[in-house]
Amino acid sequence: MNNKSTVSKILKKIRPYIGYLILALISAVISVSLTLYIPVLTGRAIDNIIDKGNVNFENVILILGYIGIGIVGVTVFQWLMNYFTNIISYRTVRDLRREVFAKFNTVPLSYIDTHSHGDLISRVINDVDAVGDGLTQMFLQLFSGVVTIVGTLIFMLTINWKIAIVVVVLTPLSLFVATFIGKMTHSKFIEQQKLQGEISSYVEEHIGNQRIVKAFSFEERAFEEFEKYNQTLYDVGFKAQFAGALANPSTRFVNALVYAAVGIYGSVTAISGVLTIGQLSCFLTYANQYTKPFNEVTGVLTQLQTALAAAGRVFDVLEAENEEPEPENPEKIEDCKGNIKIENVCFSYSKEKPLIKDFSLDVKSGSHIAIVGPTGCGKTTFINLLMRFYETDSGRISIDGTDIKDLTRDELRRQYGMVLQDSWLFNGTIMENLRYGNENATEEEVISASKSAYAHSFIRRMPNGYNTVISEGGGNLSQGQKQLLCIARAMLTNPKILILDEATSSIDTLTEIRVQKAFAKMTKGRTSFVVAHRLSTIKESDVILVMKDGNIIEQGSHDELLAKNGFYTKLYNSQFARVN
Numbered sequence: 001m002n003n004k005s006t007v008s009k010i011l012k013k014i015r016p017y018i019g020y021l022i023l024a025l026i027s028a029v030i031s032v033s034l035t036l037y038i039p040v041l042t043g044r045a046i047d048n049i050i051d052k053g054n055v056n057f058e059n060v061i062l063i064l065g066y067i068g069i070g071i072v073g074v075t076v077f078q079w080l081m082n083y084f085t086n087i088i089s090y091r092t093v094r095d096l097r098r099e100v101f102a103k104f105n106t107v108p109l110s111y112i113d114t115h116s117h118g119d120l121i122s123r124v125i126n127d128v129d130a131v132g133d134g135l136t137q138m139f140l141q142l143f144s145g146v147v148t149i150v151g152t153l154i155f156m157l158t159i160n161w162k163i164a165i166v167v168v169v170l171t172p173l174s175l176f177v178a179t180f181i182g183k184m185t186h187s188k189f190i191e192q193q194k195l196q197g198e199i200s201s202y203v204e205e206h207i208g209n210q211r212i213v214k215a216f217s218f219e220e221r222a223f224e225e226f227e228k229y230n231q232t233l234y235d236v237g238f239k240a241q242f243a244g245a246l247a248n249p250s251t252r253f254v255n256a257l258v259y260a261a262v263g264i265y266g267s268v269t270a271i272s273g274v275l276t277i278g279q280l281s282c283f284l285t286y287a288n289q290y291t292k293p294f295n296e297v298t299g300v301l302t303q304l305q306t307a308l309a310a311a312g313r314v315f316d317v318l319e320a321e322n323e324e325p326e327p328e329n330p331e332k333i334e335d336c337k338g339n340i341k342i343e344n345v346c347f348s349y350s351k352e353k354p355l356i357k358d359f360s361l362d363v364k365s366g367s368h369i370a371i372v373g374p375t376g377c378g379k380t381t382f383i384n385l386l387m388r389f390y391e392t393d394s395g396r397i398s399i400d401g402t403d404i405k406d407l408t409r410d411e412l413r414r415q416y417g418m419v420l421q422d423s424w425l426f427n428g429t430i431m432e433n434l435r436y437g438n439e440n441a442t443e444e445e446v447i448s449a450s451k452s453a454y455a456h457s458f459i460r461r462m463p464n465g466y467n468t469v470i471s472e473g474g475g476n477l478s479q480g481q482k483q484l485l486c487i488a489r490a491m492l493t494n495p496k497i498l499i500l501d502e503a504t505s506s507i508d509t510l511t512e513i514r515v516q517k518a519f520a521k522m523t524k525g526r527t528s529f530v531v532a533h534r535l536s537t538i539k540e541s542d543v544i545l546v547m548k549d550g551n552i553i554e555q556g557s558h559d560e561l562l563a564k565n566g567f568y569t570k571l572y573n574s575q576f577a578r579v580n
Helices: 002-047 055-106 107-113 119-158 161-208 209-213 217-244 249-272 277-299 301-318 379-386 408-415 428-439 442-451 456-460 478-493 510-521 556-565 567-574
Strands: 050-052 341-349 357-364 368-372 394-399 416-419 497-501 525-529 543-548 552-556
Touching: 002 050, 002 055, 002 277, 055 119, 055 301, 119 161, 119 277, 119 301, 119 408, 161 209, 161 277, 161 301, 161 357, 161 456, 209 217, 249 277, 341 379, 357 379, 368 379, 368 510, 379 497, 379 525, 408 556, 416 478, 428 442, 428 478, 442 456, 442 478, 442 510, 478 510, 497 510, 543 556, 543 567, 552 556, 552 567, 556 567
Parallel strands: 368 525, 368 543, 416 497, 497 525
Antiparallel strands: 341 357, 341 394, 543 552
Protein backbone atom coordinates (compact mmCIF):
# COMPACT_ATOMS: atom_id res chain seq x y z
CA MET A 1 0.00 0.00 0.00
CA ASN A 2 2.88 2.33 0.79
CA ASN A 3 4.26 1.76 -2.73
CA LYS A 4 0.83 2.40 -4.28
CA SER A 5 0.50 5.63 -2.32
CA THR A 6 3.95 6.81 -3.45
CA VAL A 7 3.23 5.93 -7.09
CA SER A 8 -0.09 7.81 -7.01
CA LYS A 9 1.69 10.90 -5.63
CA ILE A 10 4.29 10.71 -8.40
CA LEU A 11 1.54 10.41 -11.03
CA LYS A 12 -0.08 13.59 -9.66
CA LYS A 13 3.22 15.41 -10.20
CA ILE A 14 3.25 14.18 -13.82
CA ARG A 15 -0.28 15.47 -14.54
CA PRO A 16 0.86 18.86 -15.99
CA TYR A 17 2.73 16.98 -18.73
CA ILE A 18 -0.17 14.81 -19.87
CA GLY A 19 0.27 16.11 -23.45
CA TYR A 20 3.82 14.72 -23.64
CA LEU A 21 2.50 11.52 -22.05
CA ILE A 22 -0.02 11.08 -24.88
CA LEU A 23 2.63 11.82 -27.53
CA ALA A 24 4.97 9.28 -25.92
CA LEU A 25 2.18 6.70 -25.89
CA ILE A 26 1.34 7.32 -29.58
CA SER A 27 5.03 7.00 -30.48
CA ALA A 28 5.22 3.76 -28.49
CA VAL A 29 2.14 2.32 -30.26
CA ILE A 30 3.53 3.12 -33.73
CA SER A 31 7.05 1.90 -32.85
CA VAL A 32 5.84 -1.38 -31.33
CA SER A 33 3.28 -1.95 -34.13
CA LEU A 34 6.02 -1.64 -36.73
CA THR A 35 8.30 -3.87 -34.62
CA LEU A 36 5.59 -6.53 -34.46
CA TYR A 37 4.77 -6.28 -38.15
CA ILE A 38 8.37 -6.98 -39.17
CA PRO A 39 8.19 -10.70 -38.06
CA VAL A 40 5.04 -11.08 -40.21
CA LEU A 41 6.99 -9.75 -43.20
CA THR A 42 9.91 -12.01 -42.32
CA GLY A 43 7.57 -15.02 -42.18
CA ARG A 44 6.17 -14.13 -45.62
CA ALA A 45 9.68 -13.83 -47.01
CA ILE A 46 10.50 -17.30 -45.64
CA ASP A 47 7.32 -18.73 -47.21
CA ASN A 48 8.44 -17.28 -50.60
CA ILE A 49 11.56 -19.45 -50.39
CA ILE A 50 9.62 -22.50 -51.57
CA ASP A 51 12.40 -24.97 -52.37
CA LYS A 52 15.96 -25.24 -53.64
CA GLY A 53 16.08 -23.26 -56.87
CA ASN A 54 12.46 -22.21 -56.44
CA VAL A 55 12.53 -18.75 -54.83
CA ASN A 56 10.17 -15.86 -55.64
CA PHE A 57 12.90 -13.20 -55.65
CA GLU A 58 10.54 -10.45 -56.77
CA ASN A 59 8.33 -10.89 -53.68
CA VAL A 60 11.33 -11.39 -51.35
CA ILE A 61 12.98 -8.14 -52.54
CA LEU A 62 9.69 -6.26 -52.20
CA ILE A 63 9.20 -7.63 -48.67
CA LEU A 64 12.79 -6.72 -47.74
CA GLY A 65 12.05 -3.14 -48.83
CA TYR A 66 9.03 -3.05 -46.55
CA ILE A 67 11.16 -4.45 -43.71
CA GLY A 68 13.72 -1.66 -44.30
CA ILE A 69 10.99 1.02 -44.14
CA GLY A 70 9.65 -0.61 -40.96
CA ILE A 71 13.09 -0.55 -39.30
CA VAL A 72 13.49 3.18 -40.11
CA GLY A 73 10.01 3.85 -38.70
CA VAL A 74 10.81 1.90 -35.50
CA THR A 75 14.02 3.91 -35.05
CA VAL A 76 12.31 7.30 -35.53
CA PHE A 77 9.35 6.60 -33.25
CA GLN A 78 11.53 4.90 -30.63
CA TRP A 79 13.63 8.09 -30.52
CA LEU A 80 10.48 10.24 -30.24
CA MET A 81 9.20 8.07 -27.36
CA ASN A 82 12.53 8.46 -25.53
CA TYR A 83 12.48 12.21 -26.19
CA PHE A 84 8.98 12.72 -24.77
CA THR A 85 9.55 10.48 -21.74
CA ASN A 86 12.78 12.34 -20.94
CA ILE A 87 10.88 15.65 -21.06
CA ILE A 88 8.31 14.26 -18.61
CA SER A 89 10.96 12.82 -16.27
CA TYR A 90 13.32 15.78 -16.13
CA ARG A 91 10.59 18.41 -15.86
CA THR A 92 8.95 16.43 -13.07
CA VAL A 93 12.32 16.22 -11.31
CA ARG A 94 12.83 19.96 -11.81
CA ASP A 95 9.40 20.64 -10.28
CA LEU A 96 10.04 18.27 -7.37
CA ARG A 97 13.38 19.91 -6.58
CA ARG A 98 11.76 23.35 -6.69
CA GLU A 99 8.97 22.19 -4.38
CA VAL A 100 11.34 20.63 -1.85
CA PHE A 101 13.57 23.71 -1.77
CA ALA A 102 10.52 25.99 -1.47
CA LYS A 103 9.22 23.72 1.30
CA PHE A 104 12.32 24.44 3.38
CA ASN A 105 11.16 28.08 3.42
CA THR A 106 7.66 27.21 4.67
CA VAL A 107 8.31 24.58 7.34
CA PRO A 108 8.87 25.82 10.90
CA LEU A 109 12.48 26.37 11.93
CA SER A 110 11.96 23.57 14.44
CA TYR A 111 11.75 21.13 11.49
CA ILE A 112 15.10 22.32 10.12
CA ASP A 113 16.65 22.32 13.59
CA THR A 114 15.52 18.77 14.38
CA HIS A 115 16.66 17.20 11.09
CA SER A 116 20.20 16.57 9.96
CA HIS A 117 21.13 19.22 7.38
CA GLY A 118 23.16 16.72 5.35
CA ASP A 119 20.14 14.41 5.18
CA LEU A 120 17.90 17.26 3.97
CA ILE A 121 20.49 18.15 1.31
CA SER A 122 20.58 14.49 0.25
CA ARG A 123 16.80 14.52 -0.23
CA VAL A 124 16.99 17.56 -2.53
CA ILE A 125 19.85 16.17 -4.63
CA ASN A 126 20.35 12.39 -4.37
CA ASP A 127 16.75 11.32 -3.75
CA VAL A 128 15.21 13.58 -6.40
CA ASP A 129 17.84 12.36 -8.91
CA ALA A 130 16.94 8.75 -8.06
CA VAL A 131 13.25 9.56 -8.67
CA GLY A 132 14.17 11.03 -12.09
CA ASP A 133 16.17 7.94 -13.10
CA GLY A 134 13.33 5.70 -11.97
CA LEU A 135 10.73 7.74 -13.89
CA THR A 136 12.74 7.53 -17.11
CA GLN A 137 13.05 3.76 -16.83
CA MET A 138 9.44 3.34 -15.73
CA PHE A 139 8.03 5.25 -18.71
CA LEU A 140 10.29 3.57 -21.25
CA GLN A 141 9.41 0.11 -19.97
CA LEU A 142 5.77 0.96 -19.29
CA PHE A 143 4.92 2.38 -22.70
CA SER A 144 6.89 -0.01 -24.86
CA GLY A 145 6.17 -2.94 -22.53
CA VAL A 146 2.38 -2.63 -22.30
CA VAL A 147 1.97 -1.96 -26.01
CA THR A 148 4.32 -4.85 -26.87
CA ILE A 149 2.41 -7.29 -24.65
CA VAL A 150 -0.99 -6.28 -26.02
CA GLY A 151 0.24 -6.12 -29.62
CA THR A 152 2.02 -9.50 -29.62
CA LEU A 153 -0.99 -11.11 -27.98
CA ILE A 154 -3.27 -9.81 -30.76
CA PHE A 155 -0.85 -10.93 -33.50
CA MET A 156 -0.43 -14.39 -31.93
CA LEU A 157 -4.21 -14.85 -31.59
CA THR A 158 -4.66 -14.06 -35.30
CA ILE A 159 -2.07 -16.69 -36.26
CA ASN A 160 -2.99 -19.54 -33.86
CA TRP A 161 -5.09 -18.99 -30.73
CA LYS A 162 -4.15 -22.35 -29.16
CA ILE A 163 -0.42 -21.53 -29.01
CA ALA A 164 -1.28 -18.01 -27.81
CA ILE A 165 -3.18 -19.55 -24.86
CA VAL A 166 -0.05 -21.56 -23.88
CA VAL A 167 1.92 -18.28 -23.69
CA VAL A 168 -0.76 -16.49 -21.66
CA VAL A 169 -1.18 -19.37 -19.17
CA LEU A 170 2.57 -19.57 -18.41
CA THR A 171 3.10 -15.76 -18.14
CA PRO A 172 1.76 -15.33 -14.51
CA LEU A 173 4.74 -17.40 -13.28
CA SER A 174 7.06 -14.59 -14.41
CA LEU A 175 4.88 -11.93 -12.73
CA PHE A 176 4.73 -13.94 -9.49
CA VAL A 177 8.53 -14.24 -9.31
CA ALA A 178 9.05 -10.49 -10.01
CA THR A 179 6.41 -9.44 -7.43
CA PHE A 180 7.83 -11.74 -4.75
CA ILE A 181 11.38 -10.41 -5.19
CA GLY A 182 10.12 -6.80 -5.35
CA LYS A 183 8.35 -7.09 -1.98
CA MET A 184 11.34 -8.82 -0.46
CA THR A 185 13.81 -6.08 -1.48
CA HIS A 186 11.81 -2.86 -0.93
CA SER A 187 12.72 -2.49 2.76
CA LYS A 188 16.41 -2.84 1.86
CA PHE A 189 16.19 0.00 -0.65
CA ILE A 190 14.45 2.24 1.90
CA GLU A 191 17.24 1.54 4.38
CA GLN A 192 19.85 2.20 1.67
CA GLN A 193 18.41 5.67 0.89
CA LYS A 194 18.22 6.50 4.61
CA LEU A 195 21.88 5.53 5.08
CA GLN A 196 22.87 7.67 2.10
CA GLY A 197 21.24 10.62 3.86
CA GLU A 198 23.13 9.84 7.09
CA ILE A 199 26.49 9.54 5.36
CA SER A 200 25.83 12.82 3.48
CA SER A 201 25.10 14.47 6.82
CA TYR A 202 28.30 13.14 8.38
CA VAL A 203 30.44 14.28 5.43
CA GLU A 204 28.76 17.73 5.40
CA GLU A 205 29.45 18.18 9.12
CA HIS A 206 33.12 17.31 8.82
CA ILE A 207 33.82 19.32 5.68
CA GLY A 208 32.15 22.36 7.25
CA ASN A 209 34.09 21.98 10.48
CA GLN A 210 37.53 20.90 9.30
CA ARG A 211 39.26 23.46 11.52
CA ILE A 212 37.75 21.85 14.62
CA VAL A 213 38.56 18.35 13.34
CA LYS A 214 42.21 19.27 12.79
CA ALA A 215 42.48 21.35 15.98
CA PHE A 216 41.53 18.32 18.08
CA SER A 217 43.49 15.84 15.90
CA PHE A 218 40.27 14.01 15.19
CA GLU A 219 41.18 12.98 11.62
CA GLU A 220 41.74 9.27 12.32
CA ARG A 221 38.68 8.94 14.55
CA ALA A 222 36.60 10.87 12.03
CA PHE A 223 37.72 8.45 9.31
CA GLU A 224 36.90 5.47 11.56
CA GLU A 225 33.39 6.85 12.15
CA PHE A 226 32.99 7.47 8.43
CA GLU A 227 34.16 3.94 7.69
CA LYS A 228 31.43 2.56 9.98
CA TYR A 229 28.78 4.46 8.04
CA ASN A 230 30.37 3.49 4.74
CA GLN A 231 30.61 -0.20 5.63
CA THR A 232 27.00 -0.29 6.83
CA LEU A 233 25.91 1.35 3.58
CA TYR A 234 28.02 -1.17 1.64
CA ASP A 235 26.44 -4.13 3.48
CA VAL A 236 22.87 -2.89 3.07
CA GLY A 237 23.46 -1.75 -0.53
CA PHE A 238 25.04 -5.08 -1.45
CA LYS A 239 22.10 -7.05 -0.04
CA ALA A 240 19.59 -4.75 -1.75
CA GLN A 241 21.33 -4.89 -5.15
CA PHE A 242 21.98 -8.65 -4.91
CA ALA A 243 18.35 -9.42 -4.02
CA GLY A 244 17.12 -7.04 -6.73
CA ALA A 245 19.46 -8.60 -9.28
CA LEU A 246 17.85 -12.03 -8.72
CA ALA A 247 14.66 -10.80 -10.41
CA ASN A 248 16.01 -10.61 -13.95
CA PRO A 249 17.61 -14.08 -14.26
CA SER A 250 14.62 -15.63 -12.44
CA THR A 251 12.08 -14.17 -14.87
CA ARG A 252 14.34 -14.95 -17.82
CA PHE A 253 14.34 -18.61 -16.73
CA VAL A 254 10.53 -18.63 -16.59
CA ASN A 255 10.30 -16.87 -19.96
CA ALA A 256 12.75 -19.37 -21.48
CA LEU A 257 10.31 -22.10 -20.44
CA VAL A 258 7.54 -20.20 -22.27
CA TYR A 259 9.70 -19.97 -25.40
CA ALA A 260 10.51 -23.69 -25.23
CA ALA A 261 6.83 -24.59 -24.81
CA VAL A 262 5.90 -22.47 -27.85
CA GLY A 263 8.73 -24.01 -29.87
CA ILE A 264 7.72 -27.61 -29.09
CA TYR A 265 3.96 -27.11 -29.47
CA GLY A 266 4.43 -24.96 -32.60
CA SER A 267 6.73 -27.53 -34.24
CA VAL A 268 4.19 -30.31 -33.70
CA THR A 269 1.47 -28.04 -35.15
CA ALA A 270 3.67 -27.19 -38.17
CA ILE A 271 4.38 -30.88 -38.84
CA SER A 272 0.66 -31.55 -38.84
CA GLY A 273 0.28 -28.86 -41.50
CA VAL A 274 -1.73 -26.32 -39.46
CA LEU A 275 1.15 -23.80 -39.49
CA THR A 276 3.63 -22.90 -42.23
CA ILE A 277 7.34 -22.66 -41.39
CA GLY A 278 7.15 -18.89 -41.87
CA GLN A 279 4.26 -18.66 -39.40
CA LEU A 280 6.19 -20.80 -36.87
CA SER A 281 9.20 -18.50 -37.24
CA CYS A 282 6.90 -15.52 -36.73
CA PHE A 283 5.32 -17.16 -33.65
CA LEU A 284 8.70 -17.87 -32.04
CA THR A 285 9.68 -14.24 -32.59
CA TYR A 286 6.42 -13.11 -30.96
CA ALA A 287 6.90 -15.43 -28.00
CA ASN A 288 10.29 -13.81 -27.46
CA GLN A 289 8.84 -10.30 -27.93
CA TYR A 290 6.00 -11.06 -25.50
CA THR A 291 8.32 -12.08 -22.68
CA LYS A 292 10.87 -9.33 -23.38
CA PRO A 293 9.01 -6.56 -21.44
CA PHE A 294 8.94 -8.74 -18.32
CA ASN A 295 12.70 -9.25 -18.61
CA GLU A 296 13.31 -5.54 -19.12
CA VAL A 297 11.17 -4.48 -16.15
CA THR A 298 12.91 -6.92 -13.81
CA GLY A 299 16.26 -5.79 -15.25
CA VAL A 300 15.65 -2.29 -13.91
CA LEU A 301 13.78 -3.44 -10.79
CA THR A 302 16.59 -2.29 -8.47
CA GLN A 303 16.45 1.18 -10.03
CA LEU A 304 12.66 1.32 -9.68
CA GLN A 305 12.85 0.19 -6.05
CA THR A 306 15.50 2.83 -5.34
CA ALA A 307 13.27 5.44 -6.97
CA LEU A 308 10.27 4.41 -4.85
CA ALA A 309 12.30 4.54 -1.64
CA ALA A 310 13.75 7.93 -2.64
CA ALA A 311 10.31 9.28 -3.59
CA GLY A 312 9.00 8.29 -0.16
CA ARG A 313 11.73 10.39 1.49
CA VAL A 314 11.02 13.34 -0.82
CA PHE A 315 7.27 13.24 -0.08
CA ASP A 316 8.03 13.04 3.65
CA VAL A 317 9.50 16.54 3.31
CA LEU A 318 6.74 17.84 1.04
CA GLU A 319 4.06 16.60 3.45
CA ALA A 320 5.68 18.03 6.57
CA GLU A 321 3.53 20.55 8.44
CA ASN A 322 4.02 24.15 7.38
CA GLU A 323 4.34 27.15 9.63
CA GLU A 324 1.13 28.51 11.03
CA PRO A 325 -0.80 30.01 8.10
CA GLU A 326 -0.63 33.73 7.47
CA PRO A 327 -3.70 35.77 8.58
CA GLU A 328 -6.45 36.07 5.95
CA ASN A 329 -6.67 39.85 6.40
CA PRO A 330 -3.20 40.84 7.63
CA GLU A 331 -2.55 44.11 9.38
CA LYS A 332 0.13 46.53 8.17
CA ILE A 333 2.47 48.75 10.16
CA GLU A 334 2.77 51.99 8.22
CA ASP A 335 5.17 53.80 10.52
CA CYS A 336 6.66 51.49 13.15
CA LYS A 337 7.42 53.25 16.43
CA GLY A 338 8.99 50.20 18.08
CA ASN A 339 6.65 49.76 21.08
CA ILE A 340 6.80 46.07 21.96
CA LYS A 341 4.59 44.42 24.54
CA ILE A 342 5.00 40.81 25.70
CA GLU A 343 2.15 39.40 27.79
CA ASN A 344 2.27 36.11 29.71
CA VAL A 345 4.28 34.26 27.05
CA CYS A 346 5.03 30.57 27.58
CA PHE A 347 7.25 28.48 25.32
CA SER A 348 8.93 25.07 25.27
CA TYR A 349 10.94 23.19 22.67
CA SER A 350 9.46 19.97 24.00
CA LYS A 351 6.25 19.78 26.02
CA GLU A 352 7.97 17.88 28.83
CA LYS A 353 10.50 20.67 29.48
CA PRO A 354 8.98 24.18 29.62
CA LEU A 355 11.59 26.89 29.03
CA ILE A 356 9.87 30.30 29.20
CA LYS A 357 6.99 30.65 31.66
CA ASP A 358 4.60 33.62 31.98
CA PHE A 359 7.10 36.05 30.50
CA SER A 360 5.85 39.66 30.36
CA LEU A 361 7.64 42.83 29.26
CA ASP A 362 6.64 46.30 28.12
CA VAL A 363 9.26 47.98 25.88
CA LYS A 364 8.74 51.62 24.98
CA SER A 365 9.76 53.09 21.64
CA GLY A 366 13.44 53.97 21.42
CA SER A 367 14.42 51.86 24.44
CA HIS A 368 17.77 50.13 24.50
CA ILE A 369 17.16 46.71 26.08
CA ALA A 370 20.01 44.41 27.08
CA ILE A 371 19.38 40.74 27.82
CA VAL A 372 21.85 38.84 30.00
CA GLY A 373 21.92 35.57 31.84
CA PRO A 374 23.66 32.19 32.01
CA THR A 375 23.86 29.87 29.02
CA GLY A 376 20.53 28.18 28.25
CA CYS A 377 18.40 30.67 30.16
CA GLY A 378 16.33 31.59 27.07
CA LYS A 379 18.01 34.74 25.69
CA THR A 380 18.22 33.59 22.07
CA THR A 381 14.85 31.83 22.38
CA PHE A 382 13.34 35.18 23.34
CA ILE A 383 14.75 36.69 20.13
CA ASN A 384 13.38 33.75 18.11
CA LEU A 385 9.91 34.44 19.52
CA LEU A 386 10.14 38.14 18.69
CA MET A 387 10.96 37.27 15.06
CA ARG A 388 8.37 34.44 14.95
CA PHE A 389 11.04 31.91 14.10
CA TYR A 390 9.24 29.86 16.74
CA GLU A 391 5.61 30.17 17.79
CA THR A 392 4.62 30.82 21.40
CA ASP A 393 2.73 28.10 23.25
CA SER A 394 0.53 30.76 24.83
CA GLY A 395 0.54 34.49 25.49
CA ARG A 396 0.77 37.48 23.17
CA ILE A 397 3.51 39.61 21.58
CA SER A 398 2.53 42.91 19.94
CA ILE A 399 4.26 45.73 18.06
CA ASP A 400 2.64 49.16 18.38
CA GLY A 401 -0.47 47.43 19.72
CA THR A 402 -0.74 44.95 16.80
CA ASP A 403 -0.46 41.25 17.60
CA ILE A 404 2.47 39.88 15.58
CA LYS A 405 0.25 36.96 14.54
CA ASP A 406 -1.99 39.46 12.74
CA LEU A 407 0.98 40.48 10.57
CA THR A 408 2.51 38.47 7.74
CA ARG A 409 5.94 37.15 8.65
CA ASP A 410 7.44 39.26 5.88
CA GLU A 411 5.78 42.42 7.26
CA LEU A 412 6.96 41.58 10.78
CA ARG A 413 10.55 40.80 9.87
CA ARG A 414 10.90 43.90 7.72
CA GLN A 415 10.65 45.92 10.93
CA TYR A 416 13.77 44.21 12.32
CA GLY A 417 17.46 44.38 11.56
CA MET A 418 19.35 41.42 12.97
CA VAL A 419 23.03 40.64 13.54
CA LEU A 420 23.82 37.19 14.90
CA GLN A 421 26.90 35.76 16.58
CA ASP A 422 27.21 33.27 13.69
CA SER A 423 28.12 35.28 10.61
CA TRP A 424 26.49 33.96 7.44
CA LEU A 425 27.75 34.98 4.00
CA PHE A 426 27.13 33.32 0.65
CA ASN A 427 29.24 32.76 -2.44
CA GLY A 428 29.07 36.07 -4.31
CA THR A 429 30.54 39.56 -4.34
CA ILE A 430 30.81 41.67 -1.19
CA MET A 431 28.31 44.09 -2.76
CA GLU A 432 25.77 41.28 -3.30
CA ASN A 433 26.21 40.09 0.29
CA LEU A 434 25.70 43.58 1.69
CA ARG A 435 22.57 44.14 -0.42
CA TYR A 436 21.05 40.84 0.72
CA GLY A 437 18.50 42.62 2.93
CA ASN A 438 18.04 45.66 0.71
CA GLU A 439 18.43 44.84 -2.98
CA ASN A 440 17.55 48.38 -4.06
CA ALA A 441 20.30 50.08 -2.04
CA THR A 442 22.53 52.41 -4.06
CA GLU A 443 26.30 52.04 -4.12
CA GLU A 444 26.62 55.22 -2.02
CA GLU A 445 24.27 53.77 0.62
CA VAL A 446 26.25 50.51 0.71
CA ILE A 447 29.55 52.38 1.18
CA SER A 448 28.01 54.62 3.86
CA ALA A 449 26.77 51.59 5.83
CA SER A 450 30.18 49.92 5.45
CA LYS A 451 31.92 53.02 6.79
CA SER A 452 29.54 53.12 9.76
CA ALA A 453 30.38 49.48 10.49
CA TYR A 454 34.14 50.14 10.04
CA ALA A 455 34.23 47.61 7.18
CA HIS A 456 35.02 50.05 4.35
CA SER A 457 38.76 50.16 4.98
CA PHE A 458 39.36 46.41 4.69
CA ILE A 459 36.90 46.08 1.78
CA ARG A 460 38.84 48.75 -0.11
CA ARG A 461 42.04 46.72 0.35
CA MET A 462 40.44 43.62 -1.20
CA PRO A 463 41.59 42.74 -4.78
CA ASN A 464 38.40 44.04 -6.43
CA GLY A 465 36.99 46.12 -3.61
CA TYR A 466 33.21 45.71 -3.29
CA ASN A 467 33.21 43.44 -6.35
CA THR A 468 35.54 40.92 -4.71
CA VAL A 469 33.97 37.44 -4.76
CA ILE A 470 33.96 35.73 -1.38
CA SER A 471 33.61 31.99 -0.98
CA GLU A 472 30.67 30.22 0.64
CA GLY A 473 30.57 31.10 4.34
CA GLY A 474 33.18 33.83 3.77
CA GLY A 475 36.05 31.34 4.01
CA ASN A 476 38.55 33.85 2.57
CA LEU A 477 37.76 36.43 5.31
CA SER A 478 38.63 36.54 8.99
CA GLN A 479 35.85 35.96 11.53
CA GLY A 480 35.97 39.62 12.53
CA GLN A 481 35.72 40.80 8.91
CA LYS A 482 32.71 38.55 8.32
CA GLN A 483 30.99 39.97 11.38
CA LEU A 484 31.64 43.56 10.26
CA LEU A 485 30.04 42.76 6.88
CA CYS A 486 26.99 41.33 8.67
CA ILE A 487 26.75 44.49 10.79
CA ALA A 488 26.97 46.66 7.65
CA ARG A 489 24.27 44.54 6.02
CA ALA A 490 21.94 45.11 8.99
CA MET A 491 22.67 48.85 8.99
CA LEU A 492 21.82 49.03 5.28
CA THR A 493 18.26 47.83 5.96
CA ASN A 494 17.70 50.89 8.19
CA PRO A 495 15.47 48.88 10.55
CA LYS A 496 12.93 50.24 13.02
CA ILE A 497 13.93 47.63 15.61
CA LEU A 498 17.47 46.30 15.96
CA ILE A 499 18.43 42.90 17.38
CA LEU A 500 22.08 42.21 18.20
CA ASP A 501 22.83 38.69 19.39
CA GLU A 502 26.50 38.77 20.47
CA ALA A 503 27.07 40.87 17.34
CA THR A 504 30.60 42.00 18.27
CA SER A 505 31.92 38.75 19.75
CA SER A 506 34.61 38.27 17.05
CA ILE A 507 35.83 41.89 16.81
CA ASP A 508 38.91 43.33 18.47
CA THR A 509 38.37 45.72 21.38
CA LEU A 510 39.27 48.94 19.51
CA THR A 511 36.97 48.13 16.58
CA GLU A 512 34.27 47.03 19.00
CA ILE A 513 34.34 50.43 20.72
CA ARG A 514 34.00 52.11 17.31
CA VAL A 515 31.17 49.80 16.24
CA GLN A 516 29.39 50.36 19.56
CA LYS A 517 29.50 54.09 18.83
CA ALA A 518 28.08 53.39 15.35
CA PHE A 519 25.34 51.29 16.93
CA ALA A 520 24.65 54.10 19.40
CA LYS A 521 24.05 56.47 16.47
CA MET A 522 22.01 53.90 14.62
CA THR A 523 19.83 52.94 17.59
CA LYS A 524 19.09 56.51 18.58
CA GLY A 525 15.31 56.82 18.54
CA ARG A 526 14.97 53.11 17.65
CA THR A 527 14.08 50.18 19.87
CA SER A 528 16.99 47.77 20.20
CA PHE A 529 17.60 44.43 21.88
CA VAL A 530 21.14 43.36 22.69
CA VAL A 531 22.05 39.85 23.84
CA ALA A 532 25.46 40.03 25.50
CA HIS A 533 27.84 37.97 27.59
CA ARG A 534 30.40 40.75 28.04
CA LEU A 535 28.46 42.85 30.51
CA SER A 536 30.87 45.75 30.12
CA THR A 537 29.33 46.43 26.67
CA ILE A 538 25.79 47.05 27.98
CA LYS A 539 26.36 49.52 30.82
CA GLU A 540 24.62 52.30 28.90
CA SER A 541 21.44 50.30 28.24
CA ASP A 542 18.15 51.84 29.37
CA VAL A 543 16.97 48.53 30.80
CA ILE A 544 18.89 45.33 31.47
CA LEU A 545 16.81 42.15 31.66
CA VAL A 546 18.41 39.42 33.74
CA MET A 547 17.08 36.01 32.69
CA LYS A 548 17.36 32.70 34.46
CA ASP A 549 15.50 29.47 33.62
CA GLY A 550 13.25 31.26 31.12
CA ASN A 551 12.11 34.02 33.45
CA ILE A 552 13.12 37.62 34.07
CA ILE A 553 14.38 37.62 37.65
CA GLU A 554 15.76 41.16 37.69
CA GLN A 555 15.44 44.28 35.55
CA GLY A 556 16.71 47.83 35.73
CA SER A 557 19.68 49.98 34.72
CA HIS A 558 23.26 48.86 35.31
CA ASP A 559 23.65 50.96 38.47
CA GLU A 560 20.24 49.94 39.83
CA LEU A 561 21.00 46.26 39.40
CA LEU A 562 24.43 46.56 41.02
CA ALA A 563 22.81 48.37 43.95
CA LYS A 564 20.43 45.41 44.43
CA ASN A 565 23.45 43.13 44.92
CA GLY A 566 21.54 40.23 43.34
CA PHE A 567 22.13 37.75 40.55
CA TYR A 568 23.26 40.44 38.09
CA THR A 569 25.92 41.60 40.55
CA LYS A 570 27.27 38.04 40.73
CA LEU A 571 27.33 37.81 36.91
CA TYR A 572 29.06 41.17 36.60
CA ASN A 573 31.69 40.48 39.28
CA SER A 574 32.37 36.99 37.84
CA GLN A 575 34.04 38.67 34.85
CA PHE A 576 36.76 39.99 37.13
CA ALA A 577 36.98 37.16 39.62
CA ARG A 578 40.17 35.13 39.77
CA VAL A 579 39.69 31.44 39.07
CA ASN A 580 41.86 29.27 41.33
